[in-house]
Amino acid sequence: xxxxxxxxxxxxxxxxxxxxxxxxxxxxxxxxxxxxxxxxxxxxxxxxxxxxxxxxxxxxxxxxxxxxxxxxxxxxxxxxxxxxxxxxxxxxxxxxxxxxxxxxxxxxxxxxxxxxxxxxxxxxxxxxxxxxxxxxxxxxxxxxxxx
Numbered sequence: 798x799x800x801x802x803x804x805x806x807x808x809x810x811x812x813x814x815x816x817x818x819x820x821x822x823x824x825x826x827x828x829x830x831x832x833x834x835x836x837x838x839x840x841x842x843x844x845x846x847x848x849x850x851x852x853x854x855x856x857x858x859x860x861x862x863x864x865x866x867x868x869x870x871x872x873x874x875x876x877x878x879x880x881x882x883x884x885x886x887x888x889x890x891x892x893x894x895x896x897x898x899x900x901x902x903x904x905x906x907x908x909x910x911x912x913x914x915x916x917x918x919x920x921x922x923x924x925x926x927x928x929x930x931x932x933x934x935x936x937x938x939x940x941x942x943x944x
Contacts, residue, residue: 808847813840815923816854817939819932823860825944826867827906833944834858834903835910838920851919857934858926862899866891876905900926 818837822830840846840853866874876889894902903926911917925934 806845808845808850808852810850812845813850813852814843814845815852817857817934817937818854819857819859819939819941820944821860821930821941822858822903823863825864827864827870827902830864830944831903831906832910834907834924838907838911838923849916851916851923853920853923855923855937855939856925857932857939858900858903858924859930859932860928861903861926862895862928864895864899864903899928 820830820834820837834856836842837856838853840851843852846852871892872890874891876891876894878887878889879885880887891902904924907924908917908921911920925932
């Protein structure tokens with residue numbers, strides 16, 4: 798039997814090539830945009846993707862306050878949190894969340910698309926979301942990507 802002419806490459810933390818990427822959320826639909834961000838954080842767009850390794854890019858999202866939600870989601874969708882006290886369940890709509898903390902709408906959507914384990918926690922730390930068009934990561938010289 799002949800040996801294959803290729804080898805399956807499995808990335809590890811030493812061989813991973815991580816980049817910095819800027820994505821503009823202005824006039825983007827929340828779900829479609831978040832799934833693209835989650836894919837980039839996970840590293841699935843790279844040829845050396847390995848499921849158990851953090852091989853994704855560092856993603857900077859700007860203009861998070863200008864994200865779009867379709868239909869009646871802006872008023873009827875609910876984010877639920879719990880304070881830890883009896884009767885401490887709190888509800889917020891995306892409209893309320895965008896008024897107070899606009900970056901959290903994108904963060905919650907992306908976090909729900911990442912794995913629910915230690916790897917997902919590590920991947921989420923590579924996401925940086927900002928409400929305005931400015932970000933403090935100019936020293937990393939990120940690449941602007943159009944979606």
